[in-house]
Amino acid sequence: MSGPLRTSEKVVKPTPPELMEDAGTGLDYGTRPDRMPGYITPIDRFFLRSHAPTPHLDAASWSLRIEGSGVREPLTYTYADLWERFPLVTVVRTLECAGNRRVLFGEAYGREFKGTQWGRGAIGTAEWTGVRLRDLLEPVGITPGAREVMPQALDAIQTRRPMPLTKALADDTVLALTMNGETLPLDHGYPARVVVSGWLGAASIKWVGRIEVSEHPLYVPWNTEDYVLIGPDYPAQAPSLGVPITAIPVAGLVELPWPALLRPVPQVVRGRAYAGENRVTAVEYRIDEGPWQEATLTPPEIQGAWVRWQFGWDPEPGDHTIQVRATDDQGRTQPDTVPWNDLGYCYHAVLSHPVRVEPTA
Numbered sequence: 477m478s479g480p481l482r483t484s485e486k487v488v489k490p491t492p493p494e495l496m497e498d499a500g501t502g503l504d505y506g507t508r509p510d511r512m513p514g515y516i517t518p519i520d521r522f523f524l525r526s527h528a529p530t531p532h533l534d535a536a537s538w539s540l541r542i543e544g545s546g547v548r549e550p551l552t553y554t555y556a557d558l559w560e561r562f563p564l565v566t567v568v569r570t571l572e573c574a575g576n577r578r579v580l581f582g583e584a585y586g587r588e589f590k591g592t593q594w595g596r597g598a599i600g601t602a603e604w605t606g607v608r609l610r611d612l613l614e615p616v617g618i619t620p621g622a623r624e625v626m627p628q629a630l631d632a633i634q635t636r637r638p639m640p641l642t643k644a645l646a647d648d649t650v651l652a653l654t655m656n657g658e659t660l661p662l663d664h665g666y667p668a669r670v671v672v673s674g675w676l677g678a679a680s681i682k683w684v685g686r687i688e689v690s691e692h693p694l695y696v697p698w699n700t701e702d703y704v705l706i707g708p709d710y711p712a713q714a715p716s717l718g719v720p721i722t723a724i725p726v727a728g729l730v731e732l733p734w735p736a737l738l739r740p741v742p743q744v745v746r747g748r749a750y751a752g753e754n755r756v757t758a759v760e761y762r763i764d765e766g767p768w769q770e771a772t773l774t775p776p777e778i779q780g781a782w783v784r785w786q787f788g789w790d791p792e793p794g795d796h797t798i799q800v801r802a803t804d805d806q807g808r809t810q811p812d813t814v815p816w817n818d819l820g821y822c823y824h825a826v827l828s829h830p831v832r833v834e835p836t837a
């Protein structure tokens with residue numbers, strides 16, 4: 477017997493299993509890779525990653541404080557200020573959680589990671605409209621010695637993570653007020669969330685209420701203990717336990733369930749590839765470890781957002797593997813293996829996607 481649709485109390489939007497994969501925390505839901513229709517990810521299935529329950533903030537009483545040692549005149553903006561005083565910009569950008577594919581990372585090493593058990597769905601692309609951080613920072617008078625900018629959330633744990641001033645001033649670093657043309661949904665950061673293009677999702681702080689501009693480096697849990705690559709291949713940058721993650725490396729996904737069940741008929745295999753701050757320039761595929769072949773990239777191709785790709789396949793019945801590897805405009809191709817890091821971040825090795833082809837499927 478199937479009961480009524482149950483939604484978690486910790487998040488607001490419905491997270492139906494036809495569209496989303498429950499990562500088991502009550503806070504985190506991935507998009508099902510076989511339920512990605514257009515280029516833009518609809519809000520009804522856009523992945524959710526929250527470390528504390530969605531706060532129910534009221535835009536009418538909300539304000540944004542900008543302060544810190546790197547600021548001459550601290551300032552407070554209201555929600556109306558953001559809409560009225562600044563030019564609105566629209567960017568299409570992908571967000572990917574640094575923990576995406578953590579389960580597959582663990583399987584590759586025969587180990588299990590703590591942390592959210594992500595498959596391939598902690599990634600999505602939206603059209604974000606809002607105000608450039610640069611425009612918000614201009615009136616406060618950034619000091620010549622300012623180095624870092626740190627958005628901070630109004631959630632229960634005051635989530636925060638710094639970025640260098642140069643990244644904060646980039647054209648496409650925005651404080652988003654809308655997502656896919658709608659007022660920002662509660663779970664995605666209403667009334668305002670940062671979008672830090674090309675970086676790990678954790679930089680894109682939701683429910684922002686404060687931005688600190690600092691003349692000194694800032695150390696918080698999210699750049700010392702979490703969202704840090706820790707392991708023998710990553711010399712620690714003290715006081716961080718490893719290397720804080722910034723831009724996301726090139727990787728892709730096949731828009732099929734894992735494992736996939738297909739019919740032995742000519743068909744189109746589709747997917748997406750994303751290269752953080754860089755552009756994906758090529759996607760290759762091979763079947764059953766045969767020769768690599770070019771997949772076709774389909775527009776649009778937007779820097780800082782994923783690109784779709786496809787190829788035709790007429791599979792024989794039986795078990796197969798599909799491998800796909802993307803290359804970015806820096807000439808970096810997805811590797812066969814990725815060095816271990818303790819928290820299971822940034823797994824971007826070539827995946828062997830298991831496929832069974834059956835006449836009856």
Ligand SMILES: Nc1nc2c(c(=O)[nH]1)N[C@H]1C(S)=C(S)[C@@H](COP(=O)(O)O)O[C@H]1N2
Pocket residue numbers: 522523524525526527528571572573574629630631635663664665676677678679680681682683
């Ligand atoms: N305030 C706050 N911002 C946050 C988070 C959070 O838990 N709290 N999670 C971060 C992480 S790890 C990711 S991957 C993205 C996810 O954004 P989404 O839930 O809108 O998909 O938000 C980031 N911003």
Ligand SMILES: [Mo]
Pocket residue numbers: 525572573574575676677678
């Ligand atoms: Mo994340």
